[in-house]
Amino acid sequence: METNQLHRGRLIDHIQLVVRDLKVSQHFYTAVLAVLDIPVVETAEDFFWADELVVSSSKSPAALGVLTGRHHLAFQAKDRATVDAFYKTALDHGGQDNGAPGERENYHPGYYAAFVLDPDGNNIEAVFHGEAKRSAPSVVIDF
Numbered sequence: 001m002e003t004n005q006l007h008r009g010r011l012i013d014h015i016q017l018v019v020r021d022l023k024v025s026q027h028f029y030t031a032v033l034a035v036l037d038i039p040v041v042e043t044a045e046d047f048f049w050a051d052e053l054v055v056s057s058s059k060s061p062a063a064l065g066v067l068t069g070r071h072h073l074a075f076q077a078k079d080r081a082t083v084d085a086f087y088k089t090a091l092d093h094g095g096q097d098n099g100a101p102g103e104r105e106n107y108h109p110g111y112y113a114a115f116v117l118d119p120d121g122n123n124i125e126a127v128f129h130g131e132a133k134r135s136a137p138s139v140v141i142d143f
Helices: 022-035 080-092
Strands: 005-008 015-019 047-050 053-057 072-076 112-117 123-128 139-142
Touching (some): 022 080, 080 123
Parallel strands (some): 015 053, 072 123
């Protein structure tokens, strides 16, 4: 029997985006997630997933033929350079500028982020909150 392993945070188990063009979205997300050290775990004809994120076509049985609409997703980055690389990679892979990398003074000191619109208009962010120490890199679930 194969053992699977997932790494999870504390709030979200998973989120699903239903997109117009799965191949375009897969091209975009595979590139930006690689910059963030998040591998695409599985791909199939009508979906792909990476950790908590599932992206599917409207033909996927779970989608019920309906696009999800506009969402805001914020991915954690390990440092400012990763935020910068995320932004450049996103623009190079079909994303649109929605806020160049920089410190966001209206949030908290040290909040460094970049925002792009994915091919379906979702607001995708990479954020570095500043130097901090994690108690653990993630919660590991084996099943």
